[in-house]
Amino acid sequence: MIAVLNAMVLAASDWSYVAGAYIIVVGVLATYSAAVIIRGRKVGKQLPAKDRRWSSE
């Protein structure tokens, strides 16, 4: 019984580390992506569309 409980506690502990790692990776990448896109929109307004070759305008 104690062995089973120990195994469950260890598994729960492992999952908290796993969840932490995934939350950090997804969170940092999502935040960085949003920051780059928002910066692009702000700075892009200062440049005419003809200088933004990828623009569909």
Add this chain to the structure above:
Amino acid sequence: MTSSTPGQRAGRFDMHPDGTASHGSRVLGSILLIAVAIFLIVALVASPPDGAGADAMGDMVRIMYVHVPVAIACYTAFMVTAFASAMYLWKRTEGWDCLAAASVEVGIVFTVLTLATGSIWGHTAWGTWWEWDPRLTSTALMFVMYLGYLALRRAVVDPQSRAKQAAVLGLISFINVPIVHYSVDWWRSLHQTATIGRLDPTIDGLKLFALLFGMVLALLLYAWLMLHRFRLQWVETQVEAKGLDTALAERRAEAVADGGVR
């Protein structure tokens, strides 16, 4: 059957035409969102925990599915920086400088993730968040060197001088990247050696699939981030050049006016 022009096609969900997005980047971004959701299911639900045995990692093996891919993405980013830096020194065109600078910033983000996920892994596997082990130390050094690259770009005002100095530093900094990769083979290290970089990988089945899926996803994420970051760098360079031109024109006009008064 009607066909649409590129402008019409992009216009369907082109809400911010001023930004760094294009039709292609939006399509890739949408595919990546779906792929990330599938990856999370494969890595966290479908793939089994590491089996029994003294070296079994249990559920902690799932950290490897993100740790290894982000590390590969950061190597790729710095490899692109080195290539773009060499090309800049050869061609002297601002596109290569923009590519190098953009790739360093994206690479630093992936390096932070490599260090963070590695540290979480280390806390359970080795009982410590940080160890001055050859792999960890050389990775930290790589991180600091590329931070120095970004600091240099902010410190030098003249665009051409900045691009030249940054290109040299981009090449010098890359020397550390193979050292990071081979540190586990060259020195006695706590860090394990390559998991799949040999003919007899130590994992198989769904675990190997999750790891390979993570690698492909990380490289595609790098490519998508680079599309946006490179365009942002390009726009910033053009805005800076226009600002310099305007300042020079104003200075000349002032000089002419001063000459007229005298």
